[in-house]
Amino acid sequence: MLNFGGQTRRRVVNLGTRNRSTSKKDILQRAEQERKLRAEDRKREEAVRAIQRSFRKRLDLKRFFNSPTYQNLNARQNLSQVIVFRSRLLDYGIPEARLSDILSSIKEYSQSFEGTVGNSALIDLLKHYQNDDLLSQTLQALNLDKQYFSINKFIEDGIIPFLINIKPNGLSSDNANVLCQLLYSQRTKNSDSWLINFLQTIEPDYNLFQCVVNYHLFPERFQTFTNGSNLLNNLCFIDYNIPHDTSKPFASMILEVLLNLNESEFQFMPYSEHIVDKTFIERILKFTTQKETTSSSYPPVKIVDIILKISKNTEVKNNILMILLAKQSFNTLLYEGLLKLDQGINNVKDMPAEYRITRELTRLYLQFATDADLLSQTHTSYLPLPLVKLLTHILKEITFNTLWNGRSNDTFSKKEPTVDPSLEIKDELSLLTQLYLRDSRGHFFSAEDKNFWCVTENSFIDVNLYPILIQYEELFQKEMNIGIISDIYEKRNDILNKLLKEKYHGIMSRPFRKLSILIKSPFFIPFNQRVDYFYFLIETDRHAMGYDNIMNWLTPDTFGETASMPIVGGRRSATISREHVLEDAMDAYNYGSDLKAKLSVTFVNEFGREEGIDGGGVTKEFLTSVIEEGFKNDSNLNFFTTNEMHELFPKATTTFESLKVIMFLGKIVGKCLYDHILVDLTFANFFLKTLLIGVDHLTIDDLRSFDSTLYDNLIQLLNMSDEELIALDLTFETMNMFYPDRIIELIPHGSEIKVNKQNVLQYVWKLSQYKLRSIAKPASYKFLEGLSSIIPQHWFGMFNTVDFQMLISGGHKPIDINDLKNNTEYGGFERNNPTIKYFWEVLEEFSDTEKREFLRFVTSVPQAPLKGFSALEPKFGIRNGGEDELDRLPTASTCVNLLKLPDYMNKALLRQKLLYAITSGARFDLS
Template identity: 40%
Template sequence: MLNFGGQTKRRNINLGNKSKTSKRDVIVRAERDRARRAEERREFDAAVLIQRYIRRRLCQQHFFSEDSLRRLTLGEDGNESRGVHLFPAFGLKLYNFLPRHSFKQILVDYQSHFRTYPNALVNSHITDVLKIQDNDELLIDMLKAVNVSQLNTSQFINEGLMPFVKSCKAIGDDELQELCKFLQLVKSHYDVAGNGSSFLYPIISLPLSKDGTYPILEQLLLSLGWYKLIDIAGPLTPQSADVVFSNLCYVYEACEESYIQQNIMQCLSFMSPGSMSMFNEVYFGAIQKLFQSSFTQRLIDSVSQQETPVSVLGTYLAVSSLDEIGEKNNTLVLLLMNKPFVEMVFSRILGFSSIEEITGGNVDFFEICIQLLNFYLTLATDAEIFADNSTVPIPTITSFSEMLKQFVFQELWSTPLELRSRLLDPAIDLITRVYTRDSRLHFCSAAGNETFWESRDERFLKCAIYKMIDEYDGSYRAAYDAAGADPLTATRIAAQQHLKTEILAEKRAEWSRTNGQGQLRKLEVLVRVPFFIPFDQRVEIFYTLIALDKDRLGISGDAPAVSANMFMGMNGGGVRSTTISREHILEDAMGAYDSIGEKFKSKLSVNFVNEFGPEEGIDGGGVTKEFLTSVSDEGFKDAKYGLFRETAQHELYPRATRDRAALARLEFMGKIVGKCLYDHVLIDVALADFFLKKLLGASRLFRSTFDDLQSLDSALYASLNKLLGMSGKEIAALELTFEATDVLDPTGLRTVELIPGGRNIHVTRHNVLQYVLKLAEYKLDRSLTEAVAHFHRGLSGIIAPLWLEMFSARELEMLISGGTRDVDIADLRKNTEYGGYTDADATIVYLWEILGEMSAEERCKFVKFVTSVPQAPLRGFGSLEPRFGVRNAGREDLTRLPTASTCVNLLKLPDYGDKALLREKLLYSINSGARFDLS
């Protein structure tokens, strides 16, 4: 191809057949064209619609202009009366197109006509206008225009007033007053019964908030309270009841009107303790005041007179116990001070004939009684419990405890898990508290009724659970060890707190198909309320657990040889040998055994050395009882270590200390006590009751109760109880603050605050209970927890806490130190072995006669002389290892005294053949306190 520049340009020409358009292409092109035309139509229609609205808007602006409305209102005759129909006819449109002052003028000019308008048009339009207001400019004029006789109250409140309350930024006092007067007028025309609830419920169910979500709500609520416009006349949902209750408390704080009290009680009847939500912090002060005013007394009176159901009081207590409220103690004190009320609730509950009758419809009374008695036992002294004018007399406590026992046993033994009562856990807490107090005072288990706490169900008592206990104990031990080595860490404390029940739940799921339900349930009884099982059975279980543990470690007499790795460095037969100096028993023992872990459970062979050299024949090659009792005596009683303090009753408890060496020794002393329990060795030590309870309360973080203070410091306990009974003036005169002075070595005296800022907070009549409880908490818990925890860590390294927690403090004392404070001579004689004597020899006959003639104290001294412990073994002398023995020490020198080898429980008795001489020599020996050193 030529161009004008003389150049050629190649052009490709397709000479082939041109491709044909397919049918699909035609269809696609047609669809595209239709879519385009449809879009064009939509755009055209939208433009037409916009133009239509613009023209309508322009027409409306012209129509609703002030000049046009004036011509329309006057008409041809110039009569302005036609203007009364403008607002009813046009309503919200009139508001939208007229200037505010013109609209306001219409409301003012015709409000007298609007108030009597023959239909609901005016009211409907007022509702529409009110809901879009964000200020109070038109409020008064609109309210004055409402025809109350034609008002649809629910519609006005929900669709008009509620949106206004939510969106209005501020409201003046005059406007607020006018609104309340209007609502009073509405209330007089409102049929409460017919409508079923308060007409202002939507407003009083709006929550206050810290950031002021609804700015005028606070003022409105208070005004509604002052004008008596709040009325809870119908049912509320549990969720809305929480908010309504909060608002009522907020109103009550400002205006303590009796009708508000009644409404609060009504609201409480709809609240559910189980679903109660956390209250907004805006309400904390108001709700707390509800528990510091006359409301509590009015509620008590109302419940007593059966005007208010007791469930309302239960909910009231549930609110008081919430962490953010913290008024439960004060509330329970007020309840307990009202003795007629306490008598009423307990007489009601004790009047029921069966547990089924209580759980079927009277559970509220049961719950109140549980809470009252639990708190009463927390505060009441022993003297108050036994006093004639006691708030809850001993017969009432005993009868209610019997009912509690039946309830708890039935729930655990007979009731399926999914059907158990929500009161089971509170009931177990209370019955455990009663049992703990009774184990010391015996008001339930009095003479003739010693088996009060034991179940009488034969099927339950015959149910054997040893195999299940072994499996459960293994899982518990693994979980306990996994929680960590330090009992003071937050992780371990949290893990231990519910460990027993958590492992129980796991094993329940695991065993549900392979084990009988009876065994599972008895195991739960053992874990949660062990005192339902007879003491002898529990002791048997305890020693069975020890035997199973010995089998696990291979250190029992019948067990296969233990692995060489575990007890490397021991003598043949798994016996660990060491040398101990008599002058440094505790330090040498710690050096030899403190770091060997579970190896300390094995048999021990101890060689003592004294200032003259090695001692021969002291332990006889067996378990070193002499070693354990000697370490116990030095660790507990030697002043050079000062590990323990003594109460006024000469009972021991750990000294509060931060010294790491002292804490290490306390931990080792725990191991020694554990080893004694493990090997059935009794030691002569009296531990304070509160300390024993702490050892049984690891899952409760070693916490004590107020009545435990009597065991620690009876004088302080009496003083604090006296303080609780003082008047406000008497308390003020003492000038007490929330501080405590204590001795903590090595820093000496120190002053600590019982609560933050306590040195600046004076004790008053209002907070004296808090002061008493906080002081007791410091003395019993805060100052001693570290020392107790270290002792417990040593103890639990040998004896798992689960094993110990089967027993009460008194029972644990018996496991450690033996049985009763007297000796069963017949049992001792039946279990005595002789060497060189027979039972018919004159000296032996005289021995038993003399022991029978001794006082109980002298018999205990005799047993201590021979065994090192002044009490009989827990399960009788048949369980003493080795058996009590009397060996003939000959007739060559009858001036010699009887001597003893306590390590083998052996009395070496010369063959005096004379009763008077035997009595003289025996009494001298047992009163001298000497044993083997007189040999």
């Protein structure tokens, strides 16, 4: 190619990289695609033609059915048209009047028409009606001969779709009567199951149900239904809205449906909720406890059990239980049923209805019953104590066997999650713990049998728990969160399952099972053994912290921020003024875990420094003095208050200074526990429960130990009638605990909601929760924060509130002088010395208060050791104070639990001198 310059220029053509050759496979694929496209085109064209033909046919038929020729057809021809076109007649626009004429003309002919096609055509027409105008004529045209008429097909394919279509207007009374006449004519004794299908499928319709009642269109037995929710709803609609003769066994129908319900699939509907109303429950109870029915196929206990099972709402269930509590005859049935219980049944799922109902009744009853109520057998609303005791025996057996024996395949696979046996008995564990707490206070069960709660089998008691306890503790400390654990139950279970997986490879050995019992239901293990475990954990911690080794204190790293505190002989030393014990103690020891170490205390009084070597007694006196000032004596401090039983709990406060002192007092109590020192403190039960398991587990019953007057008043509300409650004009509001001039609404818009019989339980619960939580947060939690800085929170899991009180104070059990006598060492005296003989006689004659004052004088603590005087360290000793100076008083060295007793040789003189010495208030500076 030449350009204008005369030079040749090449043309560049981009031919691409495509292969110009076409393979045979490509040709075949394109041909196949073209064939598919042509086939789809033919289908579309055929569909268009079919639509056109159908449309033309419809127009032709519509013109035909509206023509004068069609209106002159005879009965046979009209029936043929109905058989051929069926419900399509309605689509062709036949006027209702014309269809009415057709049905009238074929009435006599179709009633004798042989075969089923005529009935099928009429049923097809029926299910497409939008109102009931033509119902009567259609029903009259049916051939009811048994060989041509199927009542089941009529119900399923005709009546049920028809009733759905005409909803919500429903049937007229005349048409309802015609329909029920037809149904009644088809009813026989041998075959009435279709009535169940009818009643369980239709929707509530007043006129229809009125006729159902008039014709008594109910099956003989309700045992094969599939939709129990709708069936029960319809029966309840009839019972609630339709007048009926109560002498007829209508209630038995509802009971039979209840007995045959599929509980897992049942759903409450608007009218079936009627079965949980008080009037209905009482009516059913009255019906089922009649002599002629109690032994029939309608057992009252089983029926009530089913109602409780399907009542998912807790408030509704509690209302039903409240009704049952007042029925002594029903409680008798429960007791008789539990007595017949097979002792070999240990699986909760296999337990009978009597067990489940009694368990739920007891759970609710314990929320508001006082200890006196449990013991009383006179009031008709009280749950009989023998029934509660029988249930407790059963609960103990189920719980222990599940936790100790478990199942044969109780192993844990690394591929599968741990199966915790306690999950199956969660409700049993909770209720059994509540019963144990009640019995710990009132001794309802254990008064006659001291070992009622403990398992005394040697195969259980002798299992060595110490090695696995160390492993559990190491794992817990490894994953320990800083501060208070909100759900200590869940945390303990998590660590337990982790121990099972990592250390025991999923095998639930005997030691592991016993550890699980110690954590989940510790009352099966004797208290003394649990105290041993508690003290073992303390000694293990003391060793791990190095507090039993003086050399560990010589490293500056140990001191941290307390390095400025003087160290004397491996102890934390401090000088404490007798006038300001609490203030000086906070200045000296309110740092980290310093209180775990051994303390060296020097007291200063108005005369100056108190001389003496602290062998432990001065420290005990220091701790008890701090407790005495912080909890009791100084009214100017007011950090703690008492309930009507003089039990301590912190005041509701939010001030920083008050919370700081409360937290320190928690540390002091923890130090006393850490050093095995009993103190003269009695805490309110709700406060102890908050420390042990947290505020989320407090119940109405715990309000008693906070404000017994408020508790009694609230319990009275539960026993009032609706009229009495309305007259009180109560609303869901109360006074603010922190700001008395303000009002707190217990629920949203609570000031506008009146308290009545339906919501009184909710009111009592909400008010109790507000009162208890206001105390628990933040004051109780601050105390717990201080306490747990010395004693880890999860250690308390092996004790309940009564046990914990025993651990703190010894429980104020009587002083056993014989035990003290058998564990006494003598110096300068022989056991048969007259002075020693007189001494024990005088001590036996002392009152309980004087005995405690004596113990305080010689040990600085007014209670005996938890495990008896054999556990006192060092042993109690009596040393001869000489026989020359008989005017001298007995003296004591509490640091070594030693009494220095002059050899009086005279009982009256010994009594006089000893009483003066122990009541003089003298301390270490006296000796």
